[in-house]
Structure formats: C-alpha cells, structure tokens
Amino acid sequence: MNPQRRTFLGRTVSFIASLPFFSFFKSQVTAREVSSTRVTSPAGDKARVVVLQREGMVRGDAVDINLAMKMVNEGVCHVTGNSLPSGAWRELFTPKDTVGIKVNCLGGKGVSTHPELVMAVVEGLRIAGVPDRNIIIWDRLTSELESLGFKINRQGEGVRCFGTDSNYDPNVEEVGAVGSCFSSILSRQCTTLINMPVLKDHDLSGVSLSLKNLYGAIHNPNKYHDNNCDPYIADLNSHPLIRKKLRLIICDGITGMYNGGPGFKPQGSWPFQGIILSRDPVALDRVGCEIIEAKRKEKGLPGLKEVGRDPKHIMSAFKKGLGIGDMKRIEVVKG
Amino acid sequence: MKNFCNRREFLREISSGVCALSLSSGFTTIENLLNAGPAYGAEPPLKEAMFYKKLEDVRIECEICPRACKIADRERGYCGNKENRRGIYYTLIYAQACAVHNDPIEKKPLFHYLPGTNALSIAAAGCNFECKFCQNWQIAQFRPEQVDSYPLTPEQIVKMTKDQGSPTIAYTYSEPVVFYEYMYDTARLGRSQGIGSVMISNGYIKEEPLVELCKYLTAVKVDLKAFTEKFYKETCSGELKPVLDTLERLKKIGIWFEIVVLIVPTLNDSEKEIREMSRWIKERLGNDVPVHFTRFHPMYKIKNLPPTPVSTLERARKIAQEAGIHYVYIGNVPGHEGEHTFCPGCKKIVIKRTGFFILENHVKGGKCSFCNYPIPGVWEKPQAIQPKKL
Numbered sequence: 001m002n003p004q005r006r007t008f009l010g011r012t013v014s015f016i017a018s019l020p021f022f023s024f025f026k027s028q029v030t031a032r033e034v035s036s037t038r039v040t041s042p043a044g045d046k047a048r049v050v051v052l053q054r055e056g057m058v059r060g061d062a063v064d065i066n067l068a069m070k071m072v073n074e075g076v077c078h079v080t081g082n083s084l085p086s087g088a089w090r091e092l093f094t095p096k097d098t099v100g101i102k103v104n105c106l107g108g109k110g111v112s113t114h115p116e117l118v119m120a121v122v123e124g125l126r127i128a129g130v131p132d133r134n135i136i137i138w139d140r141l142t143s144e145l146e147s148l149g150f151k152i153n154r155q156g157e158g159v160r161c162f163g164t165d166s167n168y169d170p171n172v173e174e175v176g177a178v179g180s181c182f183s184s185i186l187s188r189q190c191t192t193l194i195n196m197p198v199l200k201d202h203d204l205s206g207v208s209l210s211l212k213n214l215y216g217a218i219h220n221p222n223k224y225h226d227n228n229c230d231p232y233i234a235d236l237n238s239h240p241l242i243r244k245k246l247r248l249i250i251c252d253g254i255t256g257m258y259n260g261g262p263g264f265k266p267q268g269s270w271p272f273q274g275i276i277l278s279r280d281p282v283a284l285d286r287v288g289c290e291i292i293e294a295k296r297k298e299k300g301l302p303g304l305k306e307v308g309r310d311p312k313h314i315m316s317a318f319k320k321g322l323g324i325g326d327m328k329r330i331e332v333v334k335g
Numbered sequence: 336m337k338n339f340c341n342r343r344e345f346l347r348e349i350s351s352g353v354c355a356l357s358l359s360s361g362f363t364t365i366e367n368l369l370n371a372g373p374a375y376g377a378e379p380p381l382k383e384a385m386f387y388k389k390l391e392d393v394r395i396e397c398e399i400c401p402r403a404c405k406i407a408d409r410e411r412g413y414c415g416n417k418e419n420r421r422g423i424y425y426t427l428i429y430a431q432a433c434a435v436h437n438d439p440i441e442k443k444p445l446f447h448y449l450p451g452t453n454a455l456s457i458a459a460a461g462c463n464f465e466c467k468f469c470q471n472w473q474i475a476q477f478r479p480e481q482v483d484s485y486p487l488t489p490e491q492i493v494k495m496t497k498d499q500g501s502p503t504i505a506y507t508y509s510e511p512v513v514f515y516e517y518m519y520d521t522a523r524l525g526r527s528q529g530i531g532s533v534m535i536s537n538g539y540i541k542e543e544p545l546v547e548l549c550k551y552l553t554a555v556k557v558d559l560k561a562f563t564e565k566f567y568k569e570t571c572s573g574e575l576k577p578v579l580d581t582l583e584r585l586k587k588i589g590i591w592f593e594i595v596v597l598i599v600p601t602l603n604d605s606e607k608e609i610r611e612m613s614r615w616i617k618e619r620l621g622n623d624v625p626v627h628f629t630r631f632h633p634m635y636k637i638k639n640l641p642p643t644p645v646s647t648l649e650r651a652r653k654i655a656q657e658a659g660i661h662y663v664y665i666g667n668v669p670g671h672e673g674e675h676t677f678c679p680g681c682k683k684i685v686i687k688r689t690g691f692f693i694l695e696n697h698v699k700g701g702k703c704s705f706c707n708y709p710i711p712g713v714w715e716k717p718q719a720i721q722p723k724k725l
Contacts, residue, residue: 108409125379141480165481175634219481223415223476262407263410
C-alpha cells in the first residue's frame with residue numbers, strides 16, 4: 001500500500017466514523033458458535049503468523065487508534081483466513097465468551113501493551129458480539145495497569161479492567177517443573193484468552209513474547225528464572241488453563257526492544273510500529289525472536305545465544321506440541 | 336489476499352468498528368478506558384536493600400544469599416520481594432509484617448534458649464528456597480503484593496515485645512534472610528534495649544551479611560533439610576554446601592545455634608544419610624549442638640507421602656546419640672520422651688517438656704542442678720548493648 005493510498009484510507013475511515021448511521025454496520029454482525037481452537041494456519045499443518053507494520057502508528061506519544069484498529073482487523077482476517085473482519089472475529093469469539101485480555105505492563109510506559117491497541121481489540125470483540133462486561137483486561141497488578149493509563153473497573157458496567165493482585169487460586173497446580181497458583185481471573189472468570197505481550201528482549205529468557213507473558217498468570221514466576229526459564233515457560237504454557245483458553249495472540253510491537261529488557265531502555269529500543277498476530281504462540285514467538293535477532297545483528301550486537309540468553313523455551317514449547325517452531329512450517333504474512 | 340474481501344468491503348468493515356468506538360453511548364470508549372483518577376493501591380515506601388552490587392546495563396547482583404541472583408531492571412530476585420528499579424535494589428517488605436504472634440520459644444524450636452519464655456515472632460513474605468514440603472507456603476512462597484501485610488516498624492516491634500514481657504524477638508515462619516534489612520534494624524534496636532533476637536532460618540546466607548547480623552542476634556536455628564545435594568536441589572531448589580558453611584561459621588562466630596532436621600519419609604530418612612550427617616555435626620560443630628528430628632506432615636507440593644512414623648524419628652535420634660551428640664530431640668510428637676533434655680553427666684531429665692510447655696527445669700546457672708554438669712545454651716536474658724556505628 002503506497003503512502004497516498006494509506007493516507008486516503010485513514011482519512012476516509014476518520015470521516016466515516018463521524019457519520020452516525022454507519023453504526024448500522026455493527027448491528028449487522030450476528031454471532032455464531034466457534035467450535036475449535038485451531039492454532040495452525042487455514043492452509044493446513046503450517047502455522048500462520050501475521051506481521052503488520054505501518055509508519056505513523058505512533059505520532060509523538062499517541063497511538064493512532066484508527067490505524068491500530070484497522071491493523072488489528074486486517075490482522076485477524078489474515079490469521080483466520082476470513083475475508084471480512086466480522087467473520088474473522090466471529091470465528092474466534094462468541095457472545096457467550098468471557099474474554100480475558102492479558103496485557104504486559106512490566107516495562108512501564110516505554111514498552112508495555114498500549115491501551116489504544118487494547119481498545120482496538122475490544123472493538124473487535126464487540127464485532128463478535130461479546131458484551132462489554134464479558135471483557136476483562138488484566139495483568140498481575142492493578143497498580144501497574146493504572147500506571148499505564150488503564151481505567152480500573154472491577155464491578156461496574158462496561159469493559160472490566162483490574163489486576164490479579166492477591167487473588168490467586170488457593171491450590172497449587174503442578175505441570176512439569178512448574179507448581180503454581182493461577183490467577184483467578186484466568187482460572188475462574190475467563191473462558192477464553194487473548195494474549196497481548198510486547199516485542200522485547202529479556203535478560204533471562206532471551207525474549208519475552210507470547211509464551212513468557214503468561215508468567216504473569218502465576219503467583220511465583222520468580223521461582224522459574226533458572227536456565228533461561230527453561231523448561232518452565234513451556235511447562236506453564238502446557239497447562240490446560242492456558243492451552244485450552246488461548247484463542248488469539250496480538251503482540252504489541254509499536255515499540256520493540258532488541259536489548260536491555262525487560263525494563264524499558266530507550267537505547268535498546270526501536271520504533272517497530274507494528275503488531276504480530278497468530279493463533280500459535282510458538283510460531284509467533286519464533287517469528288518475534290527472529291525480528292529481535294535481526295535487529296541485534298543490524299545494531300552490531302551478538303546473538304542471544306552468544307550472550308547466554310538463548311530463548312530455548314520456544315523450542316521446548318515446540319517439542320511439547322504447543323505450536324510450531326520450525327520456520328519451514330511457519331507461514332509469515334507481512335503487510 | 337486470497338479469499339479476502341475487496342477494498343470497499345474491507346473499508347466498510349473497519350468503519351463499523353470505528354463507528355462503534357466513536358459513537359456508541361454506554362460503551363467503553365478510549366477516554367473511559369484510560370485512567371484519569373487517583374492512584375490505586377499505593378505501594379508502601381521502599382527501602383534500599385543491603386548487600387548488593389551494581390553491574391553494567393542497570394543490572395545488579397544480590398549478595399545476601401548464595402543464589403547470587405543477577406537481576407535486570409524491573410525484575411525481582413528468586414525471593415520475589417526485592418526489585419531492581421533503575422539500578423537500585425529495593426526491599427519491598429521493609430516494615431511490612433505478614434505474621435505476628437507471641438510464641439513459646441520452644442515452638443521455634445530453641446530448647447536451650449530461655450526455656451519457658453515467649454518470643455514475639457514476625458515474618459514478611461518470601462523465601463530464597465522453594466521446599467516442596469513448605470509448611471508456611473502461603474506466606475513464604477508468595478510475593479509481597481499477594482499477601483496481606485501490615486505496617487509494623489522496628490520501633491513498634493520492640494515496643495510490643497517489651498509490652499508483652501517477652502525477652503526475645505523471633506524472625507521466623509517465612510525466611511528471614513530475605514527480609515534481612517527489616518530483621519537487622521529490628522535486632523539492632525532491640526539489642527540496644529535489652530531485647531534478644533533469634534533467627535529461624537534455612538541458613539542460606541552469605542558470610543558477610545551473616546557476620547554483620549550476628550552482632551545483634553542472640554541465637555540462630557538452622558534447618559538442615561537433608562545431607563545430600565540431591566535432596567537440596569530436587570526438593571528445596573537450593574544447595575547443601577552453603578548451609579554447612581553457615582553452620583561452621585556460626586560455630587566460629589560463637590553464637591548459640593540449634594539444628595532442625597525435618598525427616599520426610601523416603602526422601603531423607605535413610606540410616607546412611609542420618610549417620611553421615613550426625614558424624615559431620617559431631618566432627619565439625621561438636622557434640623553440644625542440639626539436633627531436633629521433627630515430624631513431617633503432608634503439605635504444599637508433597638501431599639502424597641504420609642506423616643513421618645515416630646519409629647523413624649526414634650531411629651534417627653538413636654543414630655545421632657550413637658554418634659556422640661549430647662542433645663538429640665524429637666519434634667512435632669507431643670508427649671514423646673525425646674522432647675526432654677537429659678543431662679549428659681547424670682542422665683537425669685534436666686528440662687521436662689510436653690509440646691511447647693516446660694514442666695520442670697533443673698538447669699541453674701547453666702549447669703545441671705543434680706550433678707553440676709554444664710548444660711550449654713542461653714540461660715540468661717541478654718544485656719542491653721549499644722549498636723555499633725556502621
């Protein structure tokens with residue numbers, strides 16, 4: 001898409017948004033049941049990962065919400081193989097779902113899931129007919145969500161947003177080398193999960209993408225830092241609470257970090273201005289990791305393995321059957 | 336874009352979403368989603384941690400325990416209660432107590448330390464081990480924000496201890512090594528006012544902080560979880576060697592300490608292991624160190640094993656006695672003969688206990704009142720000392 005065409009599209013969308021009767025289209029959306037949680041590509045045993053980048057996604061400190069929404073809708077169309085956003089969202093979610101959107105707030109405002117991008121996802125869920133009260137934006141701590149600018153809403157009308165805080169399940173769930181109490185938001189409130197990590201380097205696990213973001217769903221992630229967090233990350237993601245509920249991953253790559261994570265460091269970040277989507281957490285992490293490695297190479301930095309931060313958890317997750325880690329079997333759709 | 340919509344259809348689809356965002360009343364809008372309100376759940380004030388060094392790239396290395404966590408900005412150590420914030424390592428649980436009780440000192444257990452007195456016992460969230468049989472996992476294996484804690488300053492703790500007439504403060508339940516700063520300041524203040532301090536610990540602490548802390552402690556209890564690296568690694572996520580080092584350092588420092596060995600059926604109860612452990616204690620620490628073999632109850636991640644048979648504890652006690660250790664106890668079996676202190680000289684019971692209660696005490700001036708045989712321990716209340724200037 002050339003810049004003129006993009007500008008035109010953006011202006012048109014903005015204009016259309018101002019016309020009241022266009023809300024009609026929302027009412028045309030009808031729901032249907034989603035029967036499976038397919039992680040592979042519509043094409044078969046390949047996984048599909050969608051990488052969308054747009055200049056102008058951020059202007060100053062502000063994310064262009066209209067552009068973000070357009071990209072998210074385009075992305076879910078590619079992910080599902082559906083030609084229309086309405087069909088794509090309805091393939092993924094139903095009005096009966098309670099959808100947890102797991103964001104990542106750890107990096108502070110510099111490198112965390114942007115509220116504007118989350119809002120774009122909320123709009124998609126509305127297209128699928130998911131009631132606002134059935135949408136929960138969450139992370140570990142309410143205070144962290146609040147510090148990013150999310151408005152906290154535990155019980156009121158509308159989209160809910162709060163942290164797990166001290167509300168973990170009372171019983172320890174053991175899976176592989178991991179034994180943890182899960183966030184009750186994930187275990188008791190959500191029926192489905194959208195994972196919204198950020199595109200970043202990590203001091204221990206090499207990268208923090210889709211798989212690592214679920215460390216924020218357990219009470220004791222600090223116990224699983226040894227050996228580059230391997231096999232712990234893969235073990236955690238194999239738990240049915242995650243494996244069965246995970247429906248979609250949308251990685252916030254508005255700002256990427258190629259070095260110095262997980263806390264934000266301007267000198268280790270770059271404006272990737274994009275999002276990465278998939279239904280396959282392993283494939284998404286594999287592609288995200290390649291993006292980070294390529295940026296490190298471009299900046300003259302050694303590879304993650306060379307600096308003792310081999311993100312081996314991705315291949316461990318592949319070996320556990322949590323998704324596809326072989327690049328030959330990953331279809332990358334760029335736009 | 337195979338099977339995808341044309342531009343017009345796509346535009347229409349996107350527009351509907353935009354319209355919903357912009358126009359729908361009663362829905363959450365971006366303005367509603369974004370916060371404009373007051374801060375929620377304000378954090379308690381932070382205190383900079385002791386014993387860490389700064390590394391490059393805003394990273395730090397913790398020097399409190401042998402784990403020596405290297406921690407990036409915004410990350411926490413294994414204990415979960417200290418965090419690197421822009422290159423400064425902070426404790427998140429300073430003056431935040433998650434448990435406060437006035438316990439009999441026998442509950443710690445310390446049997447040769449002011450018998451029959453109480454210790455104001457406090458804890459803060461976190462631990463540098465993850466024992467699969469953790470008896471206090473609801474506070475030791477959680478992070479501070481996941482546990483109910485209450486502001487309680489060192490000054491308030493010392494005052495409470497004095498008000499309750501207890502001679503001692505115990506740092507216990509979770510792992511005091513990971514709330515070192517809180518323990519250190521409290522012990523130092525208490526010592527200046529004639530209040531003793533005892534650390535109930537796994538002994539997983541580096542030499543420098545241990546030596547510094549012992550200036551203000553009056554006794555230490557160390558859990559010797561087993562006598563194999565395998566057990567420490569697989570069951571506790573730790574190492575045996577540093578714990579043995581700590582025990583030898585305590586001996587060298589000259590502070591009173593006792594050892595507890597929780598016997599877990601099939602995991603650390605072999606005759607060979609108990610014998611080797613007893614021999615090591617006798618050779619390296621001497622035969623006057625009390626050793627408590629205590630009964631395991633199924634808990635946390637080990638729920639598939641039964642409570643330790645009393646006969647197993649009795650066998651362990653016999654092995655340790657045969658190795659020459661004078662004071663060998665059985666714990667968590669109220670009413671058992673192994674709760675009493677026997678004089679090595681005349682073999683009579685010099686302190687008779689049941690559970691946490693003292694029934695008879697025949698130790699006078701640190702000696703058996705029957706035969707004058709010296710009984711080691713802390714029998715006098717600590718004197719007030721002025722804290723050293725650091």
